[in-house]
Amino acid sequence: MKLVIGIVRPEKANDVLEALYRAEVRGVSLSRVQGHGGELDRVETYRGTTVKMGLSEKARFEVAVSEEFVQPTIDALCEGGRTGEVGDGKIFVIELERVVRIRTGETDHAAVTPST
Amino acid sequence: MTDMLTLAAAGEVNAGDTAWMLAATAMVLLMTPALGLFYAGLVRSKNTLNTFMMCVAALAVATVMWALVGYSLAFDEGNGIVGGLGHALLNDVTFEPRDGTTIPHLLFFAFQATFCIVTVALVSGAVVERMRFGPFLVFAALWSVLVYAVLAHWAFGGGWLQEKGTLDFAGGIPVEMGSGFSALAAALVVGARKDYGRQALLPHNAVYVLVGAGLLWFGWFGFNGGSGFSTGNSGVLAFVNTLLTPACTLSVWFVLDLIRGRQVTAVGAATAIIVGCVAITPAGGFISPAWAMVLGALAALPSYAVIVLRTRTRVDETLDVLAAHGIAGFTGILFIGVFAQMKWNGVSDGLAYGNAEQLGWQALAAVSAPVYAFGMTFVLLKGILAVTPLRGSAHEEAIGMDIVHHGEEAYASGEGAILVREPVEEKKRAVAGPRA
Numbered sequence: 001m002k003l004v005i006g007i008v009r010p011e012k013a014n015d016v017l018e019a020l021y022r023a024e025v026r027g028v029s030l031s032r033v034q035g036h037g038g039e040l041d042r043v044e045t046y047r048g049t050t051v052k053m054g055l056s057e058k059a060r061f062e063v064a065v066s067e068e069f070v071q072p073t074i075d076a077l078c079e080g081g082r083t084g085e086v087g088d089g090k091i092f093v094i095e096l097e098r099v100v101r102i103r104t105g106e107t108d109h110a111a112v113t114p115s116t
Numbered sequence: 117m118t119d120m121l122t123l124a125a126a127g128e129v130n131a132g133d134t135a136w137m138l139a140a141t142a143m144v145l146l147m148t149p150a151l152g153l154f155y156a157g158l159v160r161s162k163n164t165l166n167t168f169m170m171c172v173a174a175l176a177v178a179t180v181m182w183a184l185v186g187y188s189l190a191f192d193e194g195n196g197i198v199g200g201l202g203h204a205l206l207n208d209v210t211f212e213p214r215d216g217t218t219i220p221h222l223l224f225f226a227f228q229a230t231f232c233i234v235t236v237a238l239v240s241g242a243v244v245e246r247m248r249f250g251p252f253l254v255f256a257a258l259w260s261v262l263v264y265a266v267l268a269h270w271a272f273g274g275g276w277l278q279e280k281g282t283l284d285f286a287g288g289i290p291v292e293m294g295s296g297f298s299a300l301a302a303a304l305v306v307g308a309r310k311d312y313g314r315q316a317l318l319p320h321n322a323v324y325v326l327v328g329a330g331l332l333w334f335g336w337f338g339f340n341g342g343s344g345f346s347t348g349n350s351g352v353l354a355f356v357n358t359l360l361t362p363a364c365t366l367s368v369w370f371v372l373d374l375i376r377g378r379q380v381t382a383v384g385a386a387t388a389i390i391v392g393c394v395a396i397t398p399a400g401g402f403i404s405p406a407w408a409m410v411l412g413a414l415a416a417l418p419s420y421a422v423i424v425l426r427t428r429t430r431v432d433e434t435l436d437v438l439a440a441h442g443i444a445g446f447t448g449i450l451f452i453g454v455f456a457q458m459k460w461n462g463v464s465d466g467l468a469y470g471n472a473e474q475l476g477w478q479a480l481a482a483v484s485a486p487v488y489a490f491g492m493t494f495v496l497l498k499g500i501l502a503v504t505p506l507r508g509s510a511h512e513e514a515i516g517m518d519i520v521h522h523g524e525e526a527y528a529s530g531e532g533a534i535l536v537r538e539p540v541e542e543k544k545r546a547v548a549g550p551r552a
Contacts, residue, residue, distance in 0.1 A: 011162075011514035014315050034532055043536065044523045055532025083511060 001096040001112055004073045006061040007035065008081035008089040013059040016080030020063070023072040026114040029062040039087035058089060064099055064112050129211070130218035133346040137219045137227055143338025144230035148175055148237050150335060154328025154386065155241055156526075158435050161320040162516025163245045164526035170240035170252060177257040178236040178264075182229045186261050190268035191228065196276035199269045217345040227342060228268070235291045236260050239493075241435030242299035243306045245317075246507045249521040251500055258500075259298065263492050267294045267485055277484070282477040283452050283464060285354055286343035288398025288445040289485045296442015297486040298493035300433055305497040308432030310510045322382045329386035333362060336393040340400040353460060354400030357408035362392025364412025372420050387440060391419045394444035399452045402463065407455040415447045446482050453478030 008016055013030065020028060034055040041052040063073050070093065077091050101111040152171030159167045178186075188203035203209055206225065214221040236256045243252070267290035269275040271282070277289065311317060319325060340358045344351030369388030370380045395415035396408055403411065422439035453475030456466035465471040500506065507513070512520045519525060 009514070011516075014311075036532070041534075042519065042523075044519075044525065044528070044533075046524060046528070050536040051530075051533040052536050053532060054534050085511065 001064065001066055001099060001108060002070045003094045003096050004061075004063045004065060004070065004077070005092040005094065006063070006077035006081065006089065007033065007037075007058050007091075008061065008077065009083065009087065010057050010059045012081045012083065012088075013061075016059075016061060016077055019076035019080035020061075020073065023069075023076040025063060025065065025069055025073050025076060027064065027112065031060050031062075033058050033060045037087065037090065056087065064096060066109050066112050127213065128218065129213050129220055130346070133218045133348075134220065134223060136347050136351070137223050137342055137345060140338035140342030141223065141227045141230055143335045144227065144234065144342065145335075147230070147234045147332050147335035147339065148172075150328050150331030151234060151237050152328070153324050154332060154390075155244060155435055157321040157324025157326075157328060158319045158383070159245055160317060160516070161527060162518055162525075164320065164518060165522050165524055166249065166517030167240070167244045169249065169522065170244065170256075171237040173249075173253055173256055174233050174237035174240070174260075177253055178233040178260040179229055181257050181260045182232045182265075186232055186265040187225055187228060189261060189265040190232075191225075191273040193274060194269070196279060197269070198266055198275075199273050219345055224345070227345075228272075231287055231291055231339070232260055232264050232268070235264050235287075235295050238291075238295035238437055238441060239298050239302060241437040242303040242433050243506075244434050245517065246309050246513055247306050248506060248508055249517070251504055251506050254500055255302075255497060258496055259493065262496055263294060263298055263489055264290055266492075267489065270485070271481070277477070277481050280477050280480065281464070281474070282481045283402050283456060283474070284398045284449065284481065285350070285401040286340045286397045288394075288449045289481050292394050292397055292441045292445025293449070293482070293485045294489045296438045296440075296445060297489040299437035299442065300431070301490045301493040302497060303431055303433035305494060305501065306506050308430060309434070310513050312432040313430065319383055322386075325383055325386045329389040333358075333389050333393055336397075340393075340397060344401055350401035350461060353405070354396075356405055357396050357400045357403070358393065360405055361396035361408045361412035361415070362389050364409045365389070365392030365395065365416045368413045368416040369420065372416060376424075387419075387423070387436070388416060390440045391415055391444045394441050395448040395451070398445065398448040399456075402452050402456045402461045404455075404457055404460045407451075407457070411448065411451050411455075414451070415444050418447055419443045442486065446486070449478050449482050450475070 035058050036055055041054060044051055044053055061077065065073050074091055082088050098107065099111040100107050148171050152168040156164045156168040183206055185204050188201050189199045192199040192202040194200040209221050209225050211220045211222060213219060214224040217224060236259060239259065270277040271284045271289035272278065337355055337358050341351050341355030343354060366385060366388045369384055373380045373384050392412045392415065395411055399411060419439045422443050423436050426433060426436060426439060452466060454467045456464055456474055457469055458465045464474055467475045508520060
C-alpha cells in the first residue's frame with residue numbers, strides 16, 4: 001500500500017477529481033494548502049503597499065491505494081493537473097505501514113479497497 | 117387657467133422639488149455600488165473584485181461620457197432617433213429649470229447621469245468572470261452613448277416613442293430592456309465561461325447578494341420616486357408602488373421556489389426583489405397601487421421561467437440580466453398599456469379603461485427597444501473584437517480575473533506575502549551610489 005500525495009493548482013482540482021474518477025480511484029482527501037515550489041513570485045498592490053506573494057494556493061490530494069492502483073493514481077494526477085507552466089505541482093509517494101477502516105475494523109488491503 | 121398656473125410653476129425652480137431630487141440623485145448613485153455587491157456575491161471568490169470593479173468602471177466612464185456627449189444626445193432637441201449636440205460638455209446646462217420641470221437643469225442632468233451609470237453596470241452581469249477589463253472599459257464608454265443615450269432619447273428626450281405616446285415612467289425602455297437585451301448579445305459575442313456547463317459555478321457569498329438587493333431596493337425609491345422630477349402625485353405614486361410591487365414579486369417567488377424545489381432560496385429572494393423593482397420601473401407613476409401589486413405577482417412568472425430555461429442552454433448570460441431586467445421591463449411596459457388609469461396618472465388610460473391605442477404604443481416600444489439594444493450591442497462588441505480580444509486565455513480564466521487584471525485578491529490573507537521596498541527609495545540610492 002502506498003499513500004500518494006499530489007499537490008496541484010487549485011483551479012485544476014476539479015480536473016484531477018474527474019481523472020481520478022475515470023481511473024476508478026475511490027477514496028480521496030483534499031485540502032487547501034499554501035506553498036512555494038520555485039515558481040515566479042506574484043506581485044500585488046494594496047493602497048501603495050506592494051507585496052510579493054511568496055506562497056501560492058495549492059490543492060493537496062491524499063490517496064491511499066493498493067499497489068496496483070499506484071500508477072493509475074499518479075497518471076490521473078498528472079493528466080488532470082498539468083498545464084505545462086511552472087507551478088503545476090508535485091507528487092510524493094510514501095510507503096504505508098497500516099490502514100484501518102474505522103467502521104468495520106478491516107485493515108490494510110481490505111481497508112483501501114472500496115467496500116461493495 | 118390651470119394650464120397657465122402649471123406653466124408659471126414650471127418656469128421657476130421649486131425648493132421642495134429640488135431638495136427631493138438632490139436626495140433622489142444620491143440614492144440612485146448608490147445603486148451602482150449596490151449592484152457591484154449583488155453581482156460580486158453571485159460569482160466565484162476569485163472574481164469578486166473584478167466583478168465589483170466593472171460596476172466601479174461604470175461610475176468612471178459612463179459619467180465622463182454622459183457629460184461629454186451622452187446627455188446631449190439623449191436630452192437635447194434633435195430628430196426622432198437621437199438628440200443634438202447642443203448640450204455637449206454641459207453647454208447651456210444651468211441653474212434655470214429644464215423645460216417641463218421645476219428643478220435646475222444641472223440637477224436634471226445629474227439625476228439622469230446616475231441612470232446611465234447603473235445601466236452600463238447592469239450589462240456587465242452578462243460577461244463577468246471572463247471578459248478582459250481593458251476592452252470592457254472601451255465597451256462601457258461606447259455603449260453608454262450608442263445604446264443608452266439613444267434609447268433614453270426615444271423614451272424621455274423627445275424621441276419617436278415619446279412623441280407617439282409610449283409611456284415609460286422611470287426607464288423600462290432604456291434601463292431595463294436596454295440592459296437586458298444588450299446583455300444577451302454581449303453573452304453571445306463574448307462566449308461562455310470555460311467551465312460553464314462542465315462544473316458547478318456557485319455564488320460565493322449569498323449574503324452579499326441579499327445586502328446588494330436590499331440596497332438596490334432602497335436606491336430604487338429614488339430611481340422611481342424621483343422620475344416625477346417633483347414631490348407631486350406621480351412621484352409619490354411611483355414611490356409607494358416601489359414598495360408594493362417587489363413585495364408581491366417576492367411572495368410569488370417564494371411560492372414558485374416551493375413548488376419547484378420545496379425550499380425558499382435566498383438568492384431567489386434577492387432576484388425577486390430586483391424583478392419586482394424592474395417591473396414597476398416603467399409603470400410606477402401610471403398605475404394604481406392595487407394594479408401595481410398585481411403587476412408584482414404577474415412579473416415573477418416570465419422572469420422565473422427565463423431563469424430556469426436559460427440555464428439549460430449553452431448561453432452563459434451569467435447573472436441573468438435578461439431575465440431580471442429585460443423580461444421584467446418588458447412585462448412592465450406592456451402592463452401599462454392595459455392598466456394605466458387616467459384617474460391616477462392624469463395622462464392616459466390603458467386598454468382596460470377604454471384606450472386600446474395605448475397598448476399599441478407600449479407594444480411598439482416592447483419590440484423596437486430590444487431589437488435596437490441587441491443589434492447595436494452585437495455590432496459594437498464585434499467591432500471591438502476586430503481590434504482586440506475580448507477575453508484572456510483559459511489559463512488566466514482559471515487563475516481568476518482579480519489576480520490577472522487587478523493584482524489583488526478579495527480575501528488576501530497576507531500569509532507568505534513579502535513587503536517590497538518602495539521603488540522611489542531604490543532610485544534615490546541608485547543615484548546617490550556612484551557619487552559616494
